Amino acid sequence: MSVYADVQVSRSAKALEPEKLAKLVNMSKYPVLITGGKLLENEKLVDVAVRINEKGIDVIACSASSKPLIERGVKPKFTTFSLHYVTQFMLDPDFRVEGKSIDLAIYLGFMPYYLSRVLSALKHFSKIKTVAIEPFYHPHASFSFPKVKDEEYYEMLERFVGALEVRV
Amino acid sequence: MSVYADVQVSRSAKALEPEKLAKLVNMSKYPVLITGGKLLENEKLVDVAVRINEKGIDVIACSASSKPLIERGVKPKFTTFSLHYVTQFMLDPDFRVEGKSIDLAIYLGFMPYYLSRVLSALKHFSKIKTVAIEPFYHPHASFSFPKVKDEEYYEMLERFVGALEVRV
Amino acid sequence: MAIKIEDVLRNMKLENVNITIGEIVEEGKVKAEAEERKEVREESLPVGPTPKPHILDLRYWDRVLLERFEPIYMPMQDFCNLCTMGPCDLSFNKEGACGIDLKTQKARIVALACSIGASAHATHGRHLLEEMIKEFGEDHPIDLGLEVDVVAPNIMTVFGIKPKKLKDLREVANYVEQEITRVLHTIHTGQEESYLDYESKALHVSMIDHVAMELADIVQISCLNYPKGDPDAPLIESGVGALDLEKPVILVIGHNVVPARFIDDYLREKDLHDLIEIAGICCTAIDTTRYDAKAKIVGTLSYQLRIVRQGFADLIVVDEQCIRADLLRECSKLGIPLIVTSEASVRGCEDRTNDDVNDIVDDLVNGRAKGVLIRDMEKLAKVAVKTAFKSFLRRSRRNVSVNVEEEIKKCVNCGRCVENCPHSLRIDLAFARAKNGDFSLLKELEETCIACGRCEQVCHRGVRIVDVIVRIGEAKRGKVRAGRGPIKDSEIRNVGQPIVMGTIPGVIAPVGCPNYPRARRELSEIIEEFLKRRYIVVTSGCHAMDLGIEGGLYEKYGGDFDAGCLVNVGSCVANSHISGAVIKIANIFAGRNLLGNYAEIADYILNRVGAVGLAWGAMSQKAASIATGFNRLGVPVVASPHCLKYRRGYVGKFWKRDKWWVYDIKSGQKVYVEPCPDALIVCAETKEEAIVLLARLCFRPADTYLGRQIKLTHYLELGKKYLGCYPDDWHLFVRTEQDLPLKMRDELLQILEEEHGWKIDWDKKKILEGPIRKYDPGFNPTLLKDIYEKYRR
Amino acid sequence: MAIKIEDVLRNMKLENVNITIGEIVEEGKVKAEAEERKEVREESLPVGPTPKPHILDLRYWDRVLLERFEPIYMPMQDFCNLCTMGPCDLSFNKEGACGIDLKTQKARIVALACSIGASAHATHGRHLLEEMIKEFGEDHPIDLGLEVDVVAPNIMTVFGIKPKKLKDLREVANYVEQEITRVLHTIHTGQEESYLDYESKALHVSMIDHVAMELADIVQISCLNYPKGDPDAPLIESGVGALDLEKPVILVIGHNVVPARFIDDYLREKDLHDLIEIAGICCTAIDTTRYDAKAKIVGTLSYQLRIVRQGFADLIVVDEQCIRADLLRECSKLGIPLIVTSEASVRGCEDRTNDDVNDIVDDLVNGRAKGVLIRDMEKLAKVAVKTAFKSFLRRSRRNVSVNVEEEIKKCVNCGRCVENCPHSLRIDLAFARAKNGDFSLLKELEETCIACGRCEQVCHRGVRIVDVIVRIGEAKRGKVRAGRGPIKDSEIRNVGQPIVMGTIPGVIAPVGCPNYPRARRELSEIIEEFLKRRYIVVTSGCHAMDLGIEGGLYEKYGGDFDAGCLVNVGSCVANSHISGAVIKIANIFAGRNLLGNYAEIADYILNRVGAVGLAWGAMSQKAASIATGFNRLGVPVVASPHCLKYRRGYVGKFWKRDKWWVYDIKSGQKVYVEPCPDALIVCAETKEEAIVLLARLCFRPADTYLGRQIKLTHYLELGKKYLGCYPDDWHLFVRTEQDLPLKMRDELLQILEEEHGWKIDWDKKKILEGPIRKYDPGFNPTLLKDIYEKYRR
Numbered sequence A, B: 001m002s003v004y005a006d007v008q009v010s011r012s013a014k015a016l017e018p019e020k021l022a023k024l025v026n027m028s029k030y031p032v033l034i035t036g037g038k039l040l041e042n043e044k045l046v047d048v049a050v051r052i053n054e055k056g057i058d059v060i061a062c063s064a065s066s067k068p069l070i071e072r073g074v075k076p077k078f079t080t081f082s083l084h085y086v087t088q089f090m091l092d093p094d095f096r097v098e099g100k101s102i103d104l105a106i107y108l109g110f111m112p113y114y115l116s117r118v119l120s121a122l123k124h125f126s127k128i129k130t131v132a133i134e135p136f137y138h139p140h141a142s143f144s145f146p147k148v149k150d151e152e153y154y155e156m157l158e159r160f161v162g163a164l165e166v167r168v
Numbered sequence C, D: 001m002a003i004k005i006e007d008v009l010r011n012m013k014l015e016n017v018n019i020t021i022g023e024i025v026e027e028g029k030v031k032a033e034a035e036e037r038k039e040v041r042e043e044s045l046p047v048g049p050t051p052k053p054h055i056l057d058l059r060y061w062d063r064v065l066l067e068r069f070e071p072i073y074m075p076m077q078d079f080c081n082l083c084t085m086g087p088c089d090l091s092f093n094k095e096g097a098c099g100i101d102l103k104t105q106k107a108r109i110v111a112l113a114c115s116i117g118a119s120a121h122a123t124h125g126r127h128l129l130e131e132m133i134k135e136f137g138e139d140h141p142i143d144l145g146l147e148v149d150v151v152a153p154n155i156m157t158v159f160g161i162k163p164k165k166l167k168d169l170r171e172v173a174n175y176v177e178q179e180i181t182r183v184l185h186t187i188h189t190g191q192e193e194s195y196l197d198y199e200s201k202a203l204h205v206s207m208i209d210h211v212a213m214e215l216a217d218i219v220q221i222s223c224l225n226y227p228k229g230d231p232d233a234p235l236i237e238s239g240v241g242a243l244d245l246e247k248p249v250i251l252v253i254g255h256n257v258v259p260a261r262f263i264d265d266y267l268r269e270k271d272l273h274d275l276i277e278i279a280g281i282c283c284t285a286i287d288t289t290r291y292d293a294k295a296k297i298v299g300t301l302s303y304q305l306r307i308v309r310q311g312f313a314d315l316i317v318v319d320e321q322c323i324r325a326d327l328l329r330e331c332s333k334l335g336i337p338l339i340v341t342s343e344a345s346v347r348g349c350e351d352r353t354n355d356d357v358n359d360i361v362d363d364l365v366n367g368r369a370k371g372v373l374i375r376d377m378e379k380l381a382k383v384a385v386k387t388a389f390k391s392f393l394r395r396s397r398r399n400v401s402v403n404v405e406e407e408i409k410k411c412v413n414c415g416r417c418v419e420n421c422p423h424s425l426r427i428d429l430a431f432a433r434a435k436n437g438d439f440s441l442l443k444e445l446e447e448t449c450i451a452c453g454r455c456e457q458v459c460h461r462g463v464r465i466v467d468v469i470v471r472i473g474e475a476k477r478g479k480v481r482a483g484r485g486p487i488k489d490s491e492i493r494n495v496g497q498p499i500v501m502g503t504i505p506g507v508i509a510p511v512g513c514p515n516y517p518r519a520r521r522e523l524s525e526i527i528e529e530f531l532k533r534r535y536i537v538v539t540s541g542c543h544a545m546d547l548g549i550e551g552g553l554y555e556k557y558g559g560d561f562d563a564g565c566l567v568n569v570g571s572c573v574a575n576s577h578i579s580g581a582v583i584k585i586a587n588i589f590a591g592r593n594l595l596g597n598y599a600e601i602a603d604y605i606l607n608r609v610g611a612v613g614l615a616w617g618a619m620s621q622k623a624a625s626i627a628t629g630f631n632r633l634g635v636p637v638v639a640s641p642h643c644l645k646y647r648r649g650y651v652g653k654f655w656k657r658d659k660w661w662v663y664d665i666k667s668g669q670k671v672y673v674e675p676c677p678d679a680l681i682v683c684a685e686t687k688e689e690a691i692v693l694l695a696r697l698c699f700r701p702a703d704t705y706l707g708r709q710i711k712l713t714h715y716l717e718l719g720k721k722y723l724g725c726y727p728d729d730w731h732l733f734v735r736t737e738q739d740l741p742l743k744m745r746d747e748l749l750q751i752l753e754e755e756h757g758w759k760i761d762w763d764k765k766k767i768l769e770g771p772i773r774k775y776d777p778g779f780n781p782t783l784l785k786d787i788y789e790k791y792r793r
């Protein structure tokens, strides 16, 4: 009648099209964008982050990604704490960013194995929704880009940013 | 471009319709049916085993399932060795049943967690194809019944037996 | 045409003339000489080649075992994530980032599990040793009673000394801890490349485990006035039904007698002994009743949640190992006070050791403290007794009511619980039927459920599944013979010969944890089959409890270590008396030197002593090391289907003839032998299969034809009874027509001729051709070249 | 507006008048007195509250740490299958069949990893100890040179004795093994219910690890004539490029110097020393060069496969730990003989200890034996040298040619290798580009690849990926200063005050395994940033090698333990000198008693000593225990992104004000303090982030304002440089305007007023309101009530 449960993995991320992911973000109360170290190497990702921020989404810059962002005029809510810290904060229901409680976090520009651990922590121990807009499918996220070819990735990011509503 | 590989499971069984499973068996060179302890409690399973045997498929009776089978006229190739032994034998490329080398094994009537381990061993360390015709989906098998409701299970067994060709 | 064992025995007596020849004579002689020189030996025992062996010193013996009993791996997990280079996908025997392949990785996990198991007993033993030295002084003698001279067969064989005083055990404990640390070291990333070497480590640390267990048990027997090899140790009132619920109930859970003992002493001292029930779960239950026969055994691990949920425990005191990791949570839900006492199992509780007794009691009773840690055992005793009385007065306030009907109604039969149940028990179906008034499946569920609570974790309807199950069950009641400790030297003297000859068809040792559903019921059925057939049955731990509570077997079968007995040696650590007994056969009966002579002894046992362990539901890492320790000693173990999850078996291939050979010291030749035993640890799925398998694994190459006759008789009978036919391989065990049971001889000869192509001289009813080897009464097998050479000289 | 550190320093000198007040004075006084009484102390040192602590004895300290530095778990695996009741789905913190929840289970795995780590060093230490006692006698003195009187700070602080002779260390080794066994015991199913208690065990066994490491290293220093705290220890020729390939090359791999040492001795004895290259990988490399400065360091773990694949090693001799588990397979493919020497890493090889030297050599050279085990080190040396010469003659026969172009052509860019690469390195893209003649990505790949070989395991086209990568790389060459062992007491005397005051802004300790890609390059960049800023840098193990081979830093920076130094203490076990140095600050500089006084010392360090570890790519279980041992001692560690896979961090929440308080011994009050350090182990993703984080974790509550000024200067500068702005939390570290770097004071005051709402008296340039607390030069913080009470009395 059912699966014999020794396949050792629990919930896997829903892989969604960029527009759908954007819709989820649009529906959330206080989403944040969390950026990682790839922004130091990849100007395109900086661009995407800037444009997401322009839609009114606050940025938490990890991994020293604040530097290129600040240069592009972004004012991150945090610049100093590594993703490990930020995750520890987010796991605490008391954590607020300027009085607001994060209900959804978008991740951009992290090493896959590094982000994966963080997503796993939030999956098991918090109610925050996590959205990975990364070139890898992230099973531990709540929602993730599907498995895509390299060249399609930037196009997907475009579609994602395009579908974000401006927040006020 | 791809899945970040920390979902900790490798190949999962193809869940196939009974007819397709039967076809695989029909195509194999020397398939055997391996029966388990549930036959001591469940007359319907004994019946299925008898009918599979009537199609010309040799039976290896484990878990003392030989008793009801012999009573119904089956002559198992083995009666005495537990599934643990039989698996150890099958993992050895030298193993022969009356000179024949098993290339496919059908499993019927085992405790799910018990069978699961065996299927895992054969999956990792042998080339033998394994077919689980059990009421649970068995991820470690090569092929398995899909997840079905209890009442559908016997019907699926019927369909499987029906689709088996008589071997000569 | 069933063969009656009595007939066989009667027949054998007629032929019982010329059997004391060959090795038997030799062994007898050696034994007699040895006896004479006993005094001398005491002082100047020879020491064998491997006292205090390290990992590599017995590797040559492991290689012999592993060559025959090939490891089989059944991965639970395709990945490894033991270091930060991972996770590594090792499926299909791929290699990880450190280069390890799947098989080697699985062997590594087995070696780790055995190390954990050994560390548990080692720590337990160390704790007892230091406690007892504190109390009794380091010169306190090791004393297992007058009739036990060989007090420490494992320690003697492995470590190479015969300990006389507690202080002698300190260096043994140091050695044990050193070896465990050394094996654990090898688990570090980047060590072994071959699974065989991890198996050798698993075998090594598991041998050490038997040393650790022996140390622990001889300390407590020597100091705490336990029964000392007493076949008539008292029968203990056991089972939930045995509890007097009119009294405050202190429930002790775990494996270490120390806290319970202090409570017990305090009760006696204060004359409160009759006013309080001390009841135990798991091995602490066994050891507490060895200390005080008035204490009670509630049952095994699977009773922990059941009892808590029933709410009548007024205080729970835990020590270490096998304690549910949700006990504090569960107790506090009902307001049952919990005291923790061991560094291993503190559960986040505050250390109240230095606080005032009354403060602690108040906090516990009022629920201000859900649980407390008390490290001072005298204070613990006071707190426990006071708390129990006060808490007893509040027992009625604990809300344990369950509206079974309502709970059943809540269920929507979605099956999520079934997917999460380790046994895939059909809770959904049981509830569905119960809704229609048919409680039979629910009853069945109660019988098989191990009360682990995983089902409740996933039920989105919040059905109190375990509560319903508990409510359905009845309170069992039975008697368990208190753990008697060692087998007496005189008993070994009596049974040594019949065991080695095979005329006692085997020693069956049910040891382990009952976490296989239906184990309780099935275990007793399996064991009674062998008791009726006059095998020796020797048991310990949770299995020992079940045989009494479920099976009522202690009242039916005697406690002398002899044919048809049921001997309970004690708790888990008393398993060392079972390994000790087989070692003692080699020593007391056969005169083999023990000190530092492990390989010779194990080789002796493997070839001659038809002892088989049964772990019908082994659960813990300790179970893994206990079993593996038996394996290194040459004792096979049959395990329940769950044990496949240990990931590794040692299973030989009877059909590979070249694997089955020995050196024959008598003839001076390498000879092919029958494949017996053909596995060291192997699982069975059903009790029927287990029974036949146990009988099969009792064969030994050194069986006399009389012994072989008896063993074959049982094997053939059990085959017919449970498999519906003679077993596939019975003919492999036939060396001569004399091996065949008399009454069946014609039939069997015919089968040999027709089905196996053997040549028979029908006039003389003699086998002319067919057997693997000829029977030779002086046959003297060994698998070790050095032993062969030593005795050939 | 970058601030020059020189300016700050100059400014400070002007104000350098009244700083030796308060605690500093107190400490100085205590120190002086202590010095005077040195002779007396030697004989009658007071013993603190916890000599030979067991798990529970320091639990109160752990609770203090864990309250602040909350564990964070990042599961690698949702299931547990540690016992046969499983596998249990623990996702979303569900409970398993034993009742354990996911967090507790993860903590259990961490405690296990740390136990494995500790057992590795313990076994290494025990082995060295017994070997050296055999050779030098048990009365051989423990001697780390004239200038090191506090020879064993870890042993003193934990175990409570000051060892003088080798034999004194035996009881330390027994204790270490006992504690490891006790912690391992708690991993058994059914013990802890709270993750905090497993963390306490992890902390405990990791503290024990530092004891074990210290034991190991002081034994080898005392017996093997290693440098003894010598700042000018020789510079060792290192890197593949440093090898003289005209000679036979013996490659030693592992962590234990013993086999290499015997080979080295034999070469000298036979005057063959100049004819053979002895070269090492991993810690054996370091320890061999401490023994003989002519030996060479090849590199770290990630060089193992590279070197084998290049085929120039004529013989590989391995001991234990961190050795690839495919070495025998890989060597035998090329016909490179392998000798194994340790019980931990036998790799299925036959034990040839008792065979004739020439037979073994022949079998190895002819490939009849792919690898052999030799347990007798004298014989090993003979076999190794003979084999190396003979094998050298056949080096040309080893086929190591790779047709790079052809391999690249074979690739179909499917990306399977990328999915299996632990670093998701884009092999597919690198090959695709290379096909078109652009090798830049392939070069980049070579730089980042750790040569683990997982990619090759899955390539269905059989591309020899690692071979291609190896072929692309160039042979690096550099110099590594030989491990000097301990920090001298006089050095501690000199730097103790500036470190505790904060005027040396911090001690940065890069220790660990370089299995984070780019680690080699990045590590040197990180460290040079701190060297330039005149932090103390003290390193060990694989990181110590990389700083020389990749960074060339030893030639630029001095070896005295002082501002701006780069000190290599030695191999992994020499990490104990780093923990030892911080302990010695509390003792030698501040006069705190060490013996059996762990909690007080750790509390001292946590509040006063701005030391931070850096594990830029930690891999092994030893790395886990080393880091966790530093943590219990109050030393934070910054780790690479890979280290998230350890599953657990200790990360505080700066924004929870009530977590950050101390008892102030001076004022007699509980005071809120700045959150520093605010993590004990935490990961960073990029080198830029790591740099800022390291600077941030150097703050301590006890900093004087001068020290705080310097630390803030660096922190602000580094923030600007790497984050593009001042860090988020710099203002939290400001207690008084005097804390602000002079040159930036106006700007910073303005920010404090505008952005943080602080009240400023602009006339006096004084802060009126805002800081968490006022600055008090006599501030004397402790987190421990008993210490508070002791010093208040």
Ligand code: SF4
Pocket (backbone or CB within 6 Å): C080, C081, C082, C083, C084, C085, C086, C087, C088, C095, C096, C097, C098, C099, C100, C189, C190
């Ligand atoms: S131990 Fe080996 S297989 Fe396991 S995670 Fe580490 S590198 Fe991978």
Ligand code: SF4
Pocket (backbone or CB within 6 Å): C410, C411, C412, C413, C414, C415, C416, C417, C418, C427, C428, C431, C458, C459, C460, C461, C462, C463, C465
């Ligand atoms: S999970 Fe709950 S609702 Fe579903 S079948 Fe089980 S008991 Fe019924």
Ligand code: SF4
Pocket (backbone or CB within 6 Å): C420, C421, C422, C423, C424, C425, C427, C448, C449, C450, C451, C452, C453, C454, C455, C456, C465, C466
């Ligand atoms: S408590 Fe019983 S029914 Fe529930 S999951 Fe455990 S074994 Fe299955």
Ligand code: SF4
Pocket (backbone or CB within 6 Å): C254, C255, C282, C283, C284, C300, C301, C321, C322, C511, C512, C513, C514, C541, C542, C543, C572, C619, C620, C622, C623
């Ligand atoms: S037999 Fe098993 S479950 Fe029972 S007490 Fe011993 S280890 Fe625990």
Ligand code: SF4
Pocket (backbone or CB within 6 Å): D080, D081, D082, D083, D084, D085, D086, D087, D088, D095, D096, D097, D098, D099, D100, D189, D190
């Ligand atoms: S240790 Fe607990 S969680 Fe792990 S498999 Fe066993 S029962 Fe399940």
Ligand code: SF4
Pocket (backbone or CB within 6 Å): D410, D411, D412, D413, D414, D415, D416, D417, D418, D427, D428, D431, D458, D459, D460, D461, D462, D463, D465
């Ligand atoms: S797996 Fe092989 S073929 Fe595929 S991209 Fe990698 S190297 Fe190329």
Ligand code: SF4
Pocket (backbone or CB within 6 Å): D420, D421, D422, D423, D424, D425, D427, D448, D449, D450, D451, D452, D453, D454, D455, D456, D465, D466
């Ligand atoms: S060898 Fe290099 S490229 Fe290949 S999997 Fe390992 S790290 Fe990745």
Ligand code: SF4
Pocket (backbone or CB within 6 Å): D254, D255, D282, D283, D284, D300, D301, D321, D322, D512, D513, D514, D541, D542, D543, D572, D619, D620, D622, D623
């Ligand atoms: S630093 Fe790490 S990789 Fe290097 S030798 Fe030490 S444990 Fe092994």
